[in-house]
Amino acid sequence: MKHIADSTVRRLSVYLRYLEEHAARGHATTSSEDLAHYAGTTSAQVRKDLSFFGSFGTRGLGYSIAELTAKLQDILGLGREWKVVIVGAGKIGSALSTYRGFAQRGFRVIAVYDNDPRKIGSPWDGQVVRSIDALEADTARERPDIAVLAIPADDAQPEVDRIVRAGIAAILNFAPAQVQVPPGVTLKNVNMAMELEGLSYALRNRD
Amino acid sequence: MKHIADSTVRRLSVYLRYLEEHAARGHATTSSEDLAHYAGTTSAQVRKDLSFFGSFGTRGLGYSIAELTAKLQDILGLGREWKVVIVGAGKIGSALSTYRGFAQRGFRVIAVYDNDPRKIGSPWDGQVVRSIDALEADTARERPDIAVLAIPADDAQPEVDRIVRAGIAAILNFAPAQVQVPPGVTLKNVNMAMELEGLSYALRNRD
DNA sequence: CAGTGTGAAGCACTTCACAGCC
DNA sequence: GGCTGTGAAGTGCTTCACACTG
Numbered sequence: 001m002k003h004i005a006d007s008t009v010r011r012l013s014v015y016l017r018y019l020e021e022h023a024a025r026g027h028a029t030t031s032s033e034d035l036a037h038y039a040g041t042t043s044a045q046v047r048k049d050l051s052f053f054g055s056f057g058t059r060g061l062g063y064s065i066a067e068l069t070a071k072l073q074d075i076l077g078l079g080r081e082w083k084v085v086i087v088g089a090g091k092i093g094s095a096l097s098t099y100r101g102f103a104q105r106g107f108r109v110i111a112v113y114d115n116d117p118r119k120i121g122s123p124w125d126g127q128v129v130r131s132i133d134a135l136e137a138d139t140a141r142e143r144p145d146i147a148v149l150a151i152p153a154d155d156a157q158p159e160v161d162r163i164v165r166a167g168i169a170a171i172l173n174f175a176p177a178q179v180q181v182p183p184g185v186t187l188k189n190v191n192m193a194m195e196l197e198g199l200s201y202a203l204r205n206r207d
Numbered sequence: 208m209k210h211i212a213d214s215t216v217r218r219l220s221v222y223l224r225y226l227e228e229h230a231a232r233g234h235a236t237t238s239s240e241d242l243a244h245y246a247g248t249t250s251a252q253v254r255k256d257l258s259f260f261g262s263f264g265t266r267g268l269g270y271s272i273a274e275l276t277a278k279l280q281d282i283l284g285l286g287r288e289w290k291v292v293i294v295g296a297g298k299i300g301s302a303l304s305t306y307r308g309f310a311q312r313g314f315r316v317i318a319v320y321d322n323d324p325r326k327i328g329s330p331w332d333g334q335v336v337r338s339i340d341a342l343e344a345d346t347a348r349e350r351p352d353i354a355v356l357a358i359p360a361d362d363a364q365p366e367v368d369r370i371v372r373a374g375i376a377a378i379l380n381f382a383p384a385q386v387q388v389p390p391g392v393t394l395k396n397v398n399m400a401m402e403l404e405g406l407s408y409a410l411r412n413r414d
Numbered sequence: 415c416a417g418t419g420t421g422a423a424g425c426a427c428t429t430c431a432c433a434g435c436c
Numbered sequence: 437g438g439c440t441g442t443g444a445a446g447t448g449c450t451t452c453a454c455a456c457t458g
Contacts, residue, residue: 001412005449009408013401014385031417038385043417044451051419059418059457076404077411084403091302098298101360101383101400107407146406153308169413170406172399176308178221178245186409188402192379193308194220195395196291197283199353199377200314201216202393204284205208206376212427238439250439251429258441266435266440 008049009076014039015046016072023065031062081106083143085168087159088150089114089129092174096148097125110144115155132159139166146170153177160187215256216283221246222253223279230272238269288313290350292375294366295357296321296336299381303355304332317351322362339366346373353377360384367394 018038022030032043032050039046050056056071057063073079084102086093089112096102097109112124113132120131130138147163149156149171156175163171170186173179176194181187225245229237239250239257246253257263263278264270280286291309293300296319303309304316319331320339327338337345354370356363356378363382370378377393380386383401388394 004412006405007449009405010401012408013398013404016404017383017385033417040385040387042451044453045449047417047419048450055419057418060416061458062417075408075411077407078404082403082407082410091298091305095298095302096399099399102403105400105404107403145410146403170410172402172406176224178224178247180247184413186406186413188405190397190399190402191220192303192306192397193312194217195379195397196289196309196314196353197220197223197285197312198213198216198395199379199393200284200289201219201282203289203352203377204282205211206391206393214427240439249429251431252427254439254441255428262441264440267438268436269439 002052004052008052011039011041011045011049012072012076015049016069016076016078019065019069019072023069028065029062030065030068032057035063078105081108082145083108083110084146084148085109085111085113085135085139085144086148086150087113087132087135087163088148088174089116089119089124090150092150093148094125096150097127107146110142111138132162135162136166139168144168146172148172148174150174209259211259215259218246218248218252218256219279219283222256223276223283223285226272226276226279230276235272236269237272237275239264242270285312288315289352290315290317291353291355292316292318292320292342292346292351293355293357294320294339294342294370295381296323296326296331297357299357300355301332303357304334314353317349318345339369342369343373346375351375353379355379355381357381 015035018035032046035046036043053075056068084107086097086109093112111130112127113130113135114120115132119129122129147168149159151159153175156173156177157179160171160179160181164181164185169184171181173187173189176191222242225242239253242253243250260282263275291314293304293316300319318337319334320337320342321327322339326336329336354375356366358366360383363380363384364386367378367386367388371388371392376391378388380394380396383398
């Protein structure tokens with residue numbers, strides 16, 4: 001398939017959240033205008049985004065919420081369970097693993113790793129913290145799909161290398177570090193420091 | 208000044224991080240090529256990004272690390288202290304407030320708020336959790352610059368409204384909700400669910 | 415006739431390529 | 437000679453506008 005822009009995929013996530021909220025309120029259909037209003041974009045953008053994957057609406061009528069929900073879930077790969085491992089038994093990892101929305105969407109935390117001997121073996125949000133040295137052997141056996149990296153910046157690249165070596169192809173990196181991955185591995189960065197600096201820039205340059 | 212793209216501002220943050228790391232290793236100058244390699248972009252992009260704000264390099268030589276560091280800090284508004292309040296005394300807020308990098312860059316947490324009576328009054332990372340109802344009065348007195356929102360999605364919009372009403376002009380939203388702010392208020396969203404769905408999409412559609 | 419689906423136009427960001435300067 | 441600074445060209449995302457259809 002033709003390459004889809006990252007911005008498009010992010011908007012699909014937003015549309016899906018709207019559909020879920022909207023369905024809960026008992027509605028059966030919606031329009032590109034409604035979706036656009038919720039997502040903070042335009043109706044043309046919504047229709048264009050969806051058009052990359054097919055035509056899911058009815059002219060003159062709009063979109064069936066149930067149908068479009070199913071389509072978006074399928075497009076986003078949410079029709080199955082994804083196994084997630086968390087590397088770094090700290091607060092960020094914990095915030096993630098206890099967030100109900102993940103389980104709802106099929107992201108299941110199957111293991112937590114740390115390199116601190118004081119943490120290894122202790123209970124942690126329904127898991128037992130494992131030694132990071134076990135990652136490769138565990139991965140061969142349990143085949144997780146996604147690794148969430150929530151460790152200090154200095155350790156980020158070596159741990160990414162380990163994760164990649166183990167054969168995990170998707171990484172969500174919370175470490176405030178610029179890390180490299182080989183082709184075939186998908187990396188997303190969430191950098192809170194960068195976001196705050198973006199706000200700082202905006203405040204500094206507001207009129 | 209001409210409008211600067213969000214992507215440019217984000218890269219400036221990355222450049223700054225590189226300069227800080229690089230200075231620590233004793234180097235005095237660097238080049239657009241070095242910066243590009245670290246940031247995962249091209250040297251032309253680096254030079255273009257910087258050119259929006261002036262010309263900070265020396266042809267044939269490169270950039271003085273000390274000088275460019277100072278310039279970037281100034282551009283990003285990091286030359287002063289920003290007062291931050293955290294709304295939601297949970298794990299995400301805690302992870303943020305204990306992260307050393309923020310204090311280093313001049314982001315100082317001055318208060319933490321929650322609506323849970325069991326949390327209000329108890330100690331929390333060097334603060335005492337305050338009642339969310341005190342936000343407006345406190346803001347009038349203490350003049351925080353930035354609010355970090357780390358609460359459940361359902362409560363997000365009302366709390367954003369309260370923050371805006373109190374007069375805070377920059378919000379970092381961790382709630383997985385699409386919230387609206389009036390013109391003049393800068394909002395950044397960090398949505399972990401969306402990032403994971405982006406990975407799910409990539410895994411689903413990998414070849 | 416209301417609202418989708420889509421080629422075409424518009425716009426913004428990135429890359430190129432080279433003049434300019436140390 | 438080497439590397440910056442920058443107009444011009446290129447690319448890709450967004451918006452427009454309208455044909456189409458239930």
